[in-house]
Amino acid sequence: MSAETFPQIRCEEVVREDGCQELRVLYRGCGAATREALHIMTEGLRDFGISEADLQTAQQVMAEILNNVVEHAYADNLNGLIEIRLICEASAIRAQIIDAGRPMPGEVAPDPAPPNPAGMPEGGFGWCIIRAMTDEVSYVRERGRNNLSIAFRLHDTGR
Template sequence: MTDHADKFTHSFTASELGTRRALHEIVSRIRKFGVADNQVDDVEIALAEVVNNVVEHAYADMAPGSISIRGEVDKHALRLQITDHGHPLPEGRLPTGLPASIAGPRAELPEGGFGWYIIRTFARDIHYLRKNGRNQLQLTFDLIPPAD
């Protein structure tokens, strides 16, 4: 990893296939910047949750739109800005991200409800802004530089 920031931008159509391809491309770029594999794995999990939320919820009842991801990596942090033109988050703010209850019989466990908990577990800082018909979500992940 270098002292200066490495940057990238990736745009794609909000779909299952678009998401898979984008995650593969973005993860490959982050690895090339020298981010440790275990940290890349955490980022991939959180980013997959965010992008799947955009596909399933922001663009619900709409034609698939675009998602743009801008990234910046330096030796201390990875910052990702995810932008879409879908529906805003409910009440215009981030969900609390409390884990779904896993009490009760296995057959009755919820299928979802873990996404924002996972995102908040891996990202140090999360900001949401709705501006000019666009959702902008900024995630910051702390990076531990490799030992010399």
């Protein structure tokens, strides 16, 4: 399908065989579409009954990840596809982010030491935020595609 005919964002909610709810989002990586995808994900998770506090965590983590994909993996390709799968389990959210952009350096998910705030860096906090707010992070590069998986516990499981 050409870039001209691909819809801005595709979204699908499904109930998996294991009973977990899954939200699937597919879009072309650019800043405006990323903001809209984040909005769609937030509303989808809200529809799944996720608490506002857990929604804020999910939104911040996903914003960091998706901005990294757009800025680094697809730095030279504003039409690169980004696929997101959010799975709501009883006590956690699992997310899988897939793209065909550049691989992560060394083909591993970064695990940096926090930057020195005294130097007032403009960036460099993204992966520190992602690592601090998630319970699991894994990355593989397979068949020319990046596959980042994360998970974080839900703190309010009264849904």
